[in-house]
Amino acid sequence: MYSSRIENLRQKLTDRGFDAILVVKPENQYYLSGFDGEGFLLIGEDRHIIFTDFRYVEEARDKSAGAEIIELKYKISPYEKIAQELQSMGAKKVAVEGHYITLKAYEEMKNFFAGIDILSAENMVEDLRTVKDETELNFIKKAQSITDRTFSHILDYIRPGVSEADIALEIEYFIKRSGADGIAFPTIAVSGPRTSLPHGKPSERKLQVGDIITLDFGAKFNGYCSDMTRTIFLGEVDEERERIYNIVLEAQRRAIECIKAGVHCKEVDNAARSFIEKNGFGKNFGHGLGHGVGLEIHEGPRLSPKGDTSLLPGMVVTVEPGIYVEGFGGVRIEDLVIVTDDGCIDLTQSPKDIICL
Ligand SMILES: [Mn+2]
Structure with missing residues (x-):
């Protein structure tokens, strides 16, 4: 699995004419080698090396079959050790993650990488990561199934008097207790x-009858994230909020129907956005329709x-249209889908009909 990912890279x-790439971003290192400690992954034409320190060196040996392991010593700059290996590989052009490394790291590299061109390769590994293999899809499915179970659990928990912070804590506790690594991102409960x-942060506000409630949360399983949002009502829903809910739901349905391999991302966004605009809420949908999900939540x-x-x-x-009206409230509905040749598979099983608790 890792060897085919490395070959693709x-x-x-x-x-692009590079002799090697120095991978620093943790998710990219994990994707390419299985190593999840702190360190560096150097990939050359026929060798790949993990540089790490005493704290992670044993783990690196266990988890990273096929990679050479070089232990870093705190007295020597890691870039000095990396430079030695680049020299021995005969590398003249090394790619670095220009979108991720710091200016300080770059200055240090320039200092040690004598005779080697340092060039920025933005999102090279991230682009490979956008298409998931079977193993990755299984981890994401598992993460989403935990998230769905959490939603049905939280429906039993929600009642007048509990605060947004209480709800967020219960969601996060349930996710961890359900076998996830942890939460995929800080829970939104407003x-x-x-x-x-x-993206409101959960507050001490206590729920009362007549409230609209938005919950956006996800689990992480074996490093892979899930993401879902549901908007529900406590007590009865009034006409205007119901109307907005149904516009968002229909916008989402249209976007999901539009998704299949070959369709442009703008077109999917537009399927939902044009419907929301047509209903007069264009300016109340100020974010993108969705994003990829994998080792990173976004x-x-x-x-x-x-x-x-x-x-x-x-x-x-994700497919997550929303309408937000200041002083009145908002609705967002978010599902997670896998793109296929002729459509998509919706991984989110939680109901989307209006729920009044
Ligand atoms: Mn999302």
Whole structure:
């Protein structure tokens, strides 16, 4: 599995004239080698090396079959050790993650990488990661199934008097107790007028009858994330909120129907956005329709008016239109889907009909 990922990356390196790539971003190192400690992964034409220190060296040996392991000593700059190996590989052009490394790291590299060109290769590994293999899809499915179970659990927990913070804590505790590594991102639990905050932080506000409640949360399983949002009601729902809910739901349905391999990300976004605009809420949907999900909660591709790619089979994306009205409240509904040749598989099993608790 790791060797085929590394071979795919080597092909891209060759295409762009690089002799090696220094991978620093943890998710990218994990994807390519299985190593999840702190360190560096250097991939050359026929060798790949993990540089790590005493704290992780044993783990690196256990978990990273096929990689050479070099132990870093705290007295010597890691870039000095990396430079030695680059020299022995005869590398002249090394790619680095220009979107991720710090200016300080770059200065240090320049200092040690004598005679070697340091060139930025943005998102090279991230682009490979957008298409998931079977193993990855299984981890994401598992993460989403925990998330669905958490939703049905939290429906039993929610009642007047509990606070947003209580709900978020119960969600996170249930996710961990269900065999997840942990949460995929800090839980969003907002209620009443606070639902107009698309990424509101859970507060001490206590729920009361008549509230609208938005819950956005996810689990992580073997490093892979899930992501879902549901908006529910406590007590009865009034006409205007019901109308907004149904517009969001229909926008989501249209977008999901539009998803299949070959369709441009902008087109998927537009399927939902044009419907929301037509209903007069265009300015209340100020974020993109969705994003890729994998080792990171937000990764490529982006489903937004700025989307720059077309969908491929095996991509995993969220579909999450929303309408937010300041002082009144908001609705967002989010599912996680796998793109296929002729459509998509919706991994989110939680119901989407209006729920009044
Ligand atoms: Mn999301």
